[in-house]
Amino acid sequence: xxxxxTASALALAAAxxxxxxxxxxxxxxxxxxxxxxxxxxxxxEEAFEAQNPDIDIVIDGPAESYAEGVQxxxxxxxxGTLPDVAWVGLNRWRILxxxxxxxxxxxxxxxxxxxxxYTGALLSLGQYQGTQHALGTSASTLVMYVNPDLVxxxxxxxxxxxxxxNGIIExxxxxxxxxxNIDGIWIDRHDWRFQSLLGGYGGRxxxxxxxxxxxxxxxxxxxAELYARFASEGGMKSYIDDQxxxxxxxxxxxxxxxxxxxLKRFTEAAGESFPVTVVRLPVPAPENAYFPTGxxxxxxxxxxxxxxxxxxxxxxxxxxxxGQKIIVESTGYAPTNALVLEDESYLGxxxxxxxxxxxxxxxxxxxxxxxxAYPGAxxxxxxxxxxxxxxxxxxxxxxxxxxxxxxxxxxxxxxxMN
Numbered sequence: 001x002x003x004x005x006t007a008s009a010l011a012l013a014a015a016x017x018x019x020x021x022x023x024x025x026x027x028x029x030x031x032x033x034x035x036x037x038x039x040x041x042x043x044x045e046e047a048f049e050a051q052n053p054d055i056d057i058v059i060d061g062p063a064e065s066y067a068e069g070v071q072x073x074x075x076x077x078x079x080g081t082l083p084d085v086a087w088v089g090l091n092r093w094r095i096l097x098x099x100x101x102x103x104x105x106x107x108x109x110x111x112x113x114x115x116x117x118y119t120g121a122l123l124s125l126g127q128y129q130g131t132q133h134a135l136g137t138s139a140s141t142l143v144m145y146v147n148p149d150l151v152x153x154x155x156x157x158x159x160x161x162x163x164x165x166n167g168i169i170e171x172x173x174x175x176x177x178x179x180x181n182i183d184g185i186w187i188d189r190h191d192w193r194f195q196s197l198l199g200g201y202g203g204r205x206x207x208x209x210x211x212x213x214x215x216x217x218x219x220x221x222x223x224a225e226l227y228a229r230f231a232s233e234g235g236m237k238s239y240i241d242d243q244x245x246x247x248x249x250x251x252x253x254x255x256x257x258x259x260x261x262x263l264k265r266f267t268e269a270a271g272e273s274f275p276v277t278v279v280r281l282p283v284p285a286p287e288n289a290y291f292p293t294g295x296x297x298x299x300x301x302x303x304x305x306x307x308x309x310x311x312x313x314x315x316x317x318x319x320x321x322x323g324q325k326i327i328v329e330s331t332g333y334a335p336t337n338a339l340v341l342e343d344e345s346y347l348g349x350x351x352x353x354x355x356x357x358x359x360x361x362x363x364x365x366x367x368x369x370x371x372x373a374y375p376g377a378x379x380x381x382x383x384x385x386x387x388x389x390x391x392x393x394x395x396x397x398x399x400x401x402x403x404x405x406x407x408x409x410x411x412x413x414x415x416x417m418n
Contacts, residue, residue: 024053024054024055024056025054025055025306025307026055026056027055027084027085027302027314028058028059028060028083028084028085029041029045029057029058029059029060029083029084029085029086029087029314030060030062030063030069030073030083030085030086031060031062031086031087032062032064032068032069032087032088032089033062033063033065034064036331037062037087037331038062039330040327041059041062043326043330044317044323044326045057045059047323047326048317048318048323051317052313052314054310057314060083066088066089066092067092069086069087069088069089069092070088070092070095070096073086073088073096073101073301074095074099077099077101082301083301084300084302084307084311085298085300085301085302085311085314086298086301087137087297087298088296089294089295089297090125090134090139090293090294090295090297090370090371091294091371091373092373093126093134093297094373096299096301097128097133101299101301102133102134102300103299103301103303104131104132104133105132105133105134105300105312106131106132108309109132116320116339117320117337117338117340117342118337118338119338119365121290121365121368121369122139122336122337122365123135124290124369124370125139125293125336125368125369125370126297127370129209133299134297135297135298135319135336136295136296136297136336136368137295137296137297137318137319137327137336138295138296138327138331138333138334138335138336139335139368140260140261140293140295140333140360140364141259141291141293141294141334141360141364141367142192142257142258142259142260142291143257143258143259143260143278143279143281143359143360143363144256144257144278144280144281145248145255145257145258145262145263145266145276145278146255146256146277146278146279147248147254147255147274148274148275148277149251149274150175150178150182150251150254151171151175153175154171154174154175154177154254155174156171158277161279163282164282164284165226165229165282165284168234168255169233171184171254171255172184172185172230172233172234172235172236172254172255173233173235175235175254175255176234176235176254177235182252182253182254183237183247183253183254184234184235184254185230185234185235185253185254185255185256186230186237186244186247186248186253186255186256186257187227187230187236187257188240188241188244188257188258189227189387189390190241190386190387191386191387192292192294192371193257194215194223194224194227194390195371195372196281196291196292197223197226198215198219198223199291199367199369200281200282200283200284200289200291201218201220201223201285201289202284202285202287202289203217203218205372210375211417212412213412213415215404215408216404216407216408216409220404221400221401221404224393224400224401224403225400225401227390227393227394228394228396230394231394231395231396236394238395241258244256244258245262245265245266248266248270249266249269249270249271249273249276250269251273251274259294260278260334260360260361261294261295261332261333263278263332263356263357263360267356276356277356278357278360279359280359280360280362280363281363283367289367290368290369290370291363291364291367292369292370293369293371295333295336298318300312319336319337320337320339321339321340321343321346322346324337325347328340328357329350332357334357334361334364334365335347335361335364335365336368341358341361341365375415376415376416378414378415381414382411382414382415385407385414386407386411389404389406389407
């Protein structure tokens with residue numbers, strides 16, 4: 001009798017299982033960098049499925065980096081095994097778009113994106129030639145990490161912190177004068193940092209159609225000049241980023257210009273030594289300013305119309321205020337939905353406990369812009385040329401304006417724009 005009952009139970013389970021699975025749509029999700037995202041992805045999956053029991057999120061094994069992840073996706077596209085949705089670096093989704101793999105999100109966006117928290121600045125992170133190919137899921141921009149103790153020792157006050165580069169360089173010089181073991185200011189010689197200074201002056205690296213280089217403009221010359229002035233007037237040393245990222249929390253660097261995503265790291269490293277303080281970048285040309293934004297974005301890859309709506313439900317959740325709350329609290333990245341900044345019911349308590357995060361995140365919401373990726377086969381390689389030019393400028397081996405103009409011509413040749 002027991003055997004019959006067991007057989008009956010198995011038969012009933014077999015009969016009902018297809019009905020249950022048929023009621024669900026399975027969405028495969030790709031992501032990268034498990035050291036940052038593993039716990040967050042699990043939390044997002046759990047929260048989303050609780051609200052959407054008819055959609056089953058299946059998360060692929062993660063890639064170790066955004067670069068590795070994109071290469072995996074390209075291989076899967078050839079094999080016909082692409083996931084339905086992918087999290088990619090904000091400076092790498094264009095690689096997928098260029099191969100026709102991303103599905104436009106415009107048909108799915110709400111009629112009033114702004115009301116849903118998708119500001120024009122935030123939407124720009126995933127736009128190309130008028131089409132929305134991606135939505136940001138996390139963001140970071142260049143900010144100033146300041147040591148207020150050194151500021152006060154130099155005779156200045158955080159309550160009256162300089163708001164333009166002239167004042168900041170004067171302050172950096174005063175901090176640098178405090179002693180041989182104290183440095184005033186530091187910024188990496190790196191394309192993203194240069195783009196940030198350029199964007200503050202209202203400049204852009206390329207034309208909108210990416211047919212020409214445009215950083216050999218007055219804005220570009222002003223941005224390059226800052227590198228020279230930081231070194232010659234502000235006491236900037238020529239050490240590398242790892243050294244600078246040790247010097248700031250150690251209390252020997254007054255002003256550190258780096259990614260807002262490093263806030264948690266610096267705060268923990270500084271401990272009780274001094275109160276790490278975030279200050280937004282100066283914006284010399286606010287009417288045209290933008291800051292290239294690092295972080296991640298999400299793209300829809302499935303061509304199956306039956307799956308696309310379910311994929312959009314997931315995308316809209318992780319880019320909406322509830323998903324963004326999970327992302328901000330677990331990673332420290334800035335949100336890519338303005339509602340979580342405007343409505344205190346989402347992150348009010350978090351920002352009250354983390355005022356530095358609110359400062360950094362508000363800059364993203366106001367001035368977020370694309371991190372320009374130079375096109376073509378040489379697109380990645382030319383960033384090394386940019387770094388080399390910035391080193392020459394900062395070391396005093398080249399006049400900023402002339403060096404930037406020569407660099408632009410070199411890039412035109414390497415990218416086939418001449």
